[in-house]
Amino acid sequence: MPINIGIPRALLYHEFGSLWTAFFSKLGVPFTLSAETNTQILDHGTMLAIDESCLPLKIYLGHIASLLPKCTHIFAPRIAGYHNNFFLCAKFAGLPDIIRNTFSLADNQLIAPNIENKSQSTQLKAIYSICQTIGISKISGCLAYHQAKQTWKNHNSAPTHSNTQIAIIGHSYLLNDAFFCRDILTVLKKRNLTMITSEHIPSKVLYQQAAIFRPDIYWQLSAKLAGATRYFSQLSEIKGIIMVSSFGCGPDSLMNEYLEHHVLKNSNTPYLIINLDEHTGSAGIVTRVEAFLDLMNWRSES
Numbered sequence: 001m002p003i004n005i006g007i008p009r010a011l012l013y014h015e016f017g018s019l020w021t022a023f024f025s026k027l028g029v030p031f032t033l034s035a036e037t038n039t040q041i042l043d044h045g046t047m048l049a050i051d052e053s054c055l056p057l058k059i060y061l062g063h064i065a066s067l068l069p070k071c072t073h074i075f076a077p078r079i080a081g082y083h084n085n086f087f088l089c090a091k092f093a094g095l096p097d098i099i100r101n102t103f104s105l106a107d108n109q110l111i112a113p114n115i116e117n118k119s120q121s122t123q124l125k126a127i128y129s130i131c132q133t134i135g136i137s138k139i140s141g142c143l144a145y146h147q148a149k150q151t152w153k154n155h156n157s158a159p160t161h162s163n164t165q166i167a168i169i170g171h172s173y174l175l176n177d178a179f180f181c182r183d184i185l186t187v188l189k190k191r192n193l194t195m196i197t198s199e200h201i202p203s204k205v206l207y208q209q210a211a212i213f214r215p216d217i218y219w220q221l222s223a224k225l226a227g228a229t230r231y232f233s234q235l236s237e238i239k240g241i242i243m244v245s246s247f248g249c250g251p252d253s254l255m256n257e258y259l260e261h262h263v264l265k266n267s268n269t270p271y272l273i274i275n276l277d278e279h280t281g282s283a284g285i286v287t288r289v290e291a292f293l294d295l296m297n298w299r300s301e302s
């Protein structure tokens, strides 16, 4: 079979997907993106994963299962952290090993560059390891990466916002996956509410906001959530905050509790925490969001 790299549309694809796809496009290497998350992907991933896995990891495995029959390789970088002083949770650091064990893949089927931090040397080593696996010259790889990074930066420039009423906070792979958030978005649209997500705030601002928490937050994605919560809770134009979390997430289970007690309860902004799992039904989410919005309106009118 001619080379075809499978890219799962899950987890950090929702932060770096446009960088990865631009990179392989510029190299002229064929790749296949998995479909948007759907029930079949969810069910397959849930069956493959161990019970203790978080929901996003289950989904990720489902995406890989859907790619394997049509792809020669799977692109699954091992990312331990990409911001100074922070680390991603252990699931990210162990991702290639989880995939190898779940699907019994041969080493050369997995393109798993190692990203320890955002240093230039780490990025170069990662490019070289990808080039070696797919038989491309290092120079072509570096050139393609440089161009792709530019495309990605332009793609990620933060939009301006005004008259925002509802803030939605959560990991990018929950908020940007329509399968998880479609019900929340549908209710907000129906009520004609404008909204902003933590994804719209520049990372620099989120980390600055998170820097005031003591002891320091260890997990990088938790720091972003904490920064977004503090940032939104201080804005008068934000009339309500919805935190979206997933069942089985260790860092979120601690962080949500902490933020609820130390940030949200001390602010005047109404908030709702939604925990998603593979059994979460649309009706339950819609009812909770609608009730929250009613309460929010009632409070601002009284």
Ligand code: SF4
Residues within 6 Å of the ligand: 054, 055, 056, 057, 089, 090, 091, 092, 171, 221, 246, 248, 249, 250, 251, 252
């Ligand atoms: S941060 Fe939580 S949701 Fe994300 S991969 Fe780790 S355990 Fe799963």
